[in-house]
Amino acid sequence: MRLEGEHRRSIARTADGKGARILDQRRLPWEIVWTDLRSAADAERAIREMWTRGAPLIGATAAYGLAMALAEDGSDAALEAACHLLAEARPTAVNLRWALGEVAKAVQPLPPAMRGAAAFARADAICDEDVALNRAIGAHGLQLLRDLHARNPSRPLNILTHCNPGWLATVDYGTATAPIYLAKDEGLPVHVWVDETRPRNQGALLTAFELAGHGVPHTVIADNTGGLLMQRGEVDLVIVGTDRVTANGDVCNKIGTYLKALAAHDNGVPFYVALPYTTFDPATATGADVPIEERDPDELAFLTGPAANGAATVRVTASPAYNPAFDVTPARLVTGFITERGLRAASALAF
Numbered sequence: 001m002r003l004e005g006e007h008r009r010s011i012a013r014t015a016d017g018k019g020a021r022i023l024d025q026r027r028l029p030w031e032i033v034w035t036d037l038r039s040a041a042d043a044e045r046a047i048r049e050m051w052t053r054g055a056p057l058i059g060a061t062a063a064y065g066l067a068m069a070l071a072e073d074g075s076d077a078a079l080e081a082a083c084h085l086l087a088e089a090r091p092t093a094v095n096l097r098w099a100l101g102e103v104a105k106a107v108q109p110l111p112p113a114m115r116g117a118a119a120f121a122r123a124d125a126i127c128d129e130d131v132a133l134n135r136a137i138g139a140h141g142l143q144l145l146r147d148l149h150a151r152n153p154s155r156p157l158n159i160l161t162h163c164n165p166g167w168l169a170t171v172d173y174g175t176a177t178a179p180i181y182l183a184k185d186e187g188l189p190v191h192v193w194v195d196e197t198r199p200r201n202q203g204a205l206l207t208a209f210e211l212a213g214h215g216v217p218h219t220v221i222a223d224n225t226g227g228l229l230m231q232r233g234e235v236d237l238v239i240v241g242t243d244r245v246t247a248n249g250d251v252c253n254k255i256g257t258y259l260k261a262l263a264a265h266d267n268g269v270p271f272y273v274a275l276p277y278t279t280f281d282p283a284t285a286t287g288a289d290v291p292i293e294e295r296d297p298d299e300l301a302f303l304t305g306p307a308a309n310g311a312a313t314v315r316v317t318a319s320p321a322y323n324p325a326f327d328v329t330p331a332r333l334v335t336g337f338i339t340e341r342g343l344r345a346a347s348a349l350a351f
């Protein structure tokens with residue numbers, strides 16, 4: 001990602017190698033604040049309170065959290081306790097449990113004294129792999145964007161996205177944004193409709209920030225605007241990321257994704273989901289079996305933004321609120337999946 005003139009990853013080891021440095025996403029786009037995580041408890045809190053977020057990135061953060069725990073105490077008991085703590089931080093994105101499983105597998109055959117270093121090495125490798133996966137997703141998605149643009153070359157390709165499936169949700173490049181960044185880099189004219197993504201506004205705050213940083217033309221829209229734009233022919237395709245795709249191709253993603261898929265289906269707009277194999281959960285049969293995170297209703301009832309003397313928080317409803325954070329888009333509404341291995345139909349999604 002391009003940030004303050006430098007290419008940086010969303011997560012990296014601290015200079016002393018003993019912790020992980022993350023961007024505090026609660027402060028973006030108003031402030032760029034890097035925070036050091038020094039323990040599994042720090043990592044768990046950063047995930048739970050969404051200082052860091054997005055399916056692949058919370059997996060990477062959890063992997064480093066487990067490494068920090070094992071560097072302190074490499075016993076089986078410590079491994080089990082840290083895995084349990086971190087796995088409970090957020091329930092929906094399967095990458096979190098996948099990453100913990102990968103680190104656990106790497107360290108289990110080793111004596112306790114060697115586990116910390118081995119866990120850090122596996123966490124580093126998870127990050128490197130995530131970058132490579134997203135670049136591959138980008139390359140396959142780019143071909144799709146080229147093909148769609150060729151159908152109507154006289155105007156920019158209009159892409160709608162929801163939530164933040166970008167480098168702030170991954171280690172770098174993003175999943176759904178990777179093809180967009182590559183398209184921009186090769187001069188393909190693209191314009192992105194960015195769903196604001198209430199209640200936490202990951203679209204308006206994070207995706208818009210990223211796209212601006214990469215020079216991608218974009219416009220923030222209210223979550224309810226996409227349907228109208230699709231009826232008017234102003235959306236050429238939808239690309240979203242995902243927190244978990246189940247064995248049958250159902251897609252769990254940020255609340256509101258399902259409504260975009262319904263509108264896309266009704267208007268003949270292609271609806272694509274970008275994911276790496278780390279987000280595929282063949283062990284879960286259908287979307288109905290995925291735990292849907294319910295977050296604090298205050299995320300809906302209050303809004304926070306910059307003010308003269310720091311930040312201001314205002315209440316936006318006087319009524320009780322309900323805040324499920326994800327929904328499930330049935331496989332039948334998905335035109336295709338953009339994976340590191342190429343485009344796939346829901347019926348043929350395998351890694």
Ligand SMILES: CSC[C@@H](O)[C@@H](O)C(=O)COP(=O)(O)O
Nearest residue numbers: 053054055163165169241242254
């Ligand atoms: C590669 S990102 C895919 C998803 O993780 C993203 O769209 C999303 O829903 C993130 O939700 P969040 O609650 O912000 O962690």
